[in-house]
Amino acid sequence: MTYHPIDKLCVVIPMKSPQRAKQRLANRLSDSGREKLALSLFDNTLAFFQQHFPMLDVLVVSESLDVLNLAQSYQTNTLFDDGAKGLNGALDFACDWVTKSGYDSQLIVPSDIAVLDPEEINLLIHAAQKAQVVIAVAKDGGTNALLTSPPDAIDFEYGKNSAAAHKHHARSKQLICRSVHFTNLALDIDHSEDLEAAVLRQPERFKNWCSCFSSAVKEHHYA
Template structure:
């Protein structure tokens, strides 16, 4: 089966605003660049093409510098509209698409080959995010409407079942971890050996230890004066 991986990427200037108490705008951009490298490198050895779609020229230029195919988002689209544009772009050449956001840097530690193998049996393969979203979706282009957003895992499963598609849920810790909070950065530091993202965070001198409070991890950072 000929497969295209689609990675939607937001504008660098809008990157990970929930991390603004922890990272500066330039550091958040650097984080997104590192995560995009991890996601694209993990996918490109298993698929025929990796396509980045974005409305940001800087993102597209960076993706092109990584040797990825690029598609400029047309019009004022939401995430699902952009993904449907990309899926339509792929539909004449590819049998299936795998959609993965750019903020799942541990995807390379998951069994991507096995993930794709499941899609030879099921119409839809889906990997949930820890917060109820969707971190990976494999399907035939145009076979169903896309529902990315809050609690999209459940929306995708219900829509697929409604139209009679067979569904396989691929539950993976590594695929469930998208990066939105300081605690997520701690998970990358703990589990992200060999990733560009962990190396980037190490360069920013983050450290992590078990928390005694409500959070599972305590993430701290060393600052040097002078």
């Protein structure tokens, strides 16, 4: 059987409140620095899909009204979730909206991918033509993109080793599943080494964060 998710595909971007984002960088960036980094990555994600995939509808789910207002400036759909049930709960809520809105497929993309590559997204969508579940594996075994046809094909289990968990869910339902490994899509910014890797890949874009990072490291060292 061949699947064509591009026909009615919705991109879902979950985004927590910027004030709570990037906690694992707390010893490297200030509170305001982490907030600005999270918003910068999110804004870049919105701009990426608007520029390279204008034919795809986008849904942003967040507990932050500021985040939803920013998303609306890119003409995306928005959904408020209070965050009480965490990321998986927010994605269940979003998936219900996507399904009821008549989409055949759903592509979940995190808001903090350092470098988004149109070719990788195209390859991901192409892989879904012959699979009901496609998992873009993160550098740490997590899930950095998840394309499901139908949107609720599997349960969401984001967290440690989520790529393996999502693959298990797909196989338990006898669904065709593919795991893909992409250089750029594997890199989300969670830790200091991720930020360092992003600086190496796109120095012009991330050089300001590099200087903030260096200053924060010095302040932490001499504190």
